[in-house]
Every structure is written in structure tokens, then in C-alpha cells.
Amino acid sequence: GENVEQHPSTLSVQEGDSAVIKCTYSDSASNYFPWYKQELGKRPQLIIDIRSNVGEKKDQRIAVTLNKTAKHFSLHITETQPEDSAVYFCAARNTGNQFYFGTGTSLTVIP
Amino acid sequence: EAGVAQSPRYKIIEKRQSVAFWCNPISGHATLYWYQQILGQGPKLLIQFQNNGVVDDSQLPKDRFSAERLKGVDSTLKIQPAKLEDSAVYLCASSYQNTAGIGGWTEAFFGQGTRLTVV
Numbered sequence: 125g126e127n128v129e130q131h132p133s134t135l136s137v138q139e140g141d142s143a144v145i146k147c148t149y150s151d152s153a154s155n156y157f158p159w160y161k162q163e164l165g166k167r168p169q170l171i172i173d174i175r176s177n178v179g180e181k182k183d184q185r186i187a188v189t190l191n192k193t194a195k196h197f198s199l200h201i202t203e204t205q206p207e208d209s210a211v212y213f214c215a216a217r218n219t220g221n222q223f224y225f226g227t228g229t230s231l232t233v234i235p
Numbered sequence: 236e237a238g239v240a241q242s243p244r245y246k247i248i249e250k251r252q253s254v255a256f257w258c259n260p261i262s263g264h265a266t267l268y269w270y271q272q273i274l275g276q277g278p279k280l281l282i283q284f285q286n287n288g289v290v291d292d293s294q295l296p297k298d299r300f301s302a303e304r305l306k307g308v309d310s311t312l313k314i315q316p317a318k319l320e321d322s323a324v325y326l327c328a329s330s331y332q333n334t335a336g337i338g339g340w341t342e343a344f345f346g347q348g349t350r351l352t353v354v
Binding site: 167170173213215223 | 238239266268270275276277278279280283285290291293326328330340342343344345346347348
């Protein structure tokens with residue numbers, strides 16, 4: 125099955141700085157890569173996604189890049205704010221429509 | 236639209252007891268997933284249904300876990316007997332197929348989860 129690795133496991137940044145989280149996947153047939161934000165005690169919620177026919181996608185302060193050849197994708201958050209503090213999960217969806225998740229990155233934005 | 240509904244929100248049981256979780260996906264979502272999220276880890280797929288059929292249950296510990304989605308809508312996940320290591324949040328998610336993008340399927344929409352503590 126698919127194996128998704130995520131780094132770093134924890135990340136602390138000063139407010140206003142950028143944060144980058146990186147993931148790799150193993151199944152070259154995976155075709156969709158969502159990123160979820162999970163606040164303490166709450167459900168994971170989609171913040172941005174990218175499909176395999178696109179190399180980059182941006183939504184305001186959040187961007188995602190995908191390198192299909194290297195099988196890795198990254199989340200970039202610019203101008204971080206305290207409310208960005210949460211756990212972020214990357215995921216890869218394979219052709220069977222199964223989602224496999226990374227181990228999560230706990231982001232802390234220091235005011 | 237209404238989200239994925241799960242109940243109960245919390246459950247505490249003793250080891251070797253049985254427990255069941257219920258999930259009602261978003262209306263019209265043909266695919267339903269159960270995930271296990273152990274504290275500090277990412278969600279791990281237990282089972283995937285497409286309508287009322289099982290698509291993938293390769294990571295479901297079938298000696299103690301079972302799940303069903305009899306009418307292709309609601310689903311229940313059961314653990315019998317529970318072990319200490321089953322303590323986790325059990326997340327239900329659903330997705331549907333549209334005509335946009337490669338594969339045509341949407342992201343997974345998650346419920347609030349059921350936090351299980353086995354003592």
C-alpha cells in the first residue's frame with residue numbers, strides 16, 4: 125500500500141515568518157494530495173489540495189507544490205499568524221480512492 | 236450541508252469489554268471510511284466502504300474489529316473484546332465522486348470522532 129512520510133514532526137516559527145512542511149509518498153499512481161489542519165480535539169479539515177496534473181497551487185497565504193518525479197509535495201504557509209498553530213497532516217489518495225496520511229506536524233506560531 | 240455525524244463523542248470501557256461506534260456520512264457520499272488516530276499519530280485507515288460493499292479492510296484487525304454499512308448509508312464499527320492499545324480517536328469520513336479533476340473523487344470529509352479510552 126501507500127506509505128506517506130512527513131517532516132518535521134514539530135515546527136516553531138515566529139509570527140510573520142514562513143513555515144514549510146514536507147511529505148513524500150511511495151505509490152507513483154497516487155493522484156491527489158490534500159492537506160488537513162487539525163486543532164486540538166477537533167476534526168481534520170481540508171485547507172488546500174493538489175491534483176497530480178498540477179505542479180503548484182496557491183490560496184492566499186497557503187501554497188502547495190508537487191514533484192511527481194521525486195514523489196514529494198510540500199505545504200508552505202507565509203506570514204504565519206498565531207491562529208495557524210495546529211497539527212497539519214498531508215495525505216495521498218491512491219487509485220483505489222484510499223487516503224493515506226502522514227504522521228503530522230505540530231506547528232506553533234510564537235507571537 | 237450537514238457534516239459527518241458520529242456518536243458517541245467519548246467512551247470509556249474496561250479491557251475485554253465491547254464497544255460500538257456509529258457514523259452517518261454526508262448525504263449522497265458513496266464512500267465511507269473508518270480511521271483510527273492514536274494520540275500523536277496520523278489517521279490510519281481501518282476500512283473503506285463503497286455504498287454497502289467493502290473496498291479495503293486490509294488494515295482492520297479482524298479478530299476483534301468489525302464494521303458494517305448495511306444500507307449503504309450509516310455505518311457501525313465494533314470492537315470486541317477491547318484491548319488497552321485500542322485507546323484512540325476513531326474518525327469516520329466520507330467522500331463522493333464528481334466530474335471534476337483526475338479520478339473524480341473529492342477530499343475526505345471527517346466527523347468529530349469518538350475518543351475511546353480502554354482502562
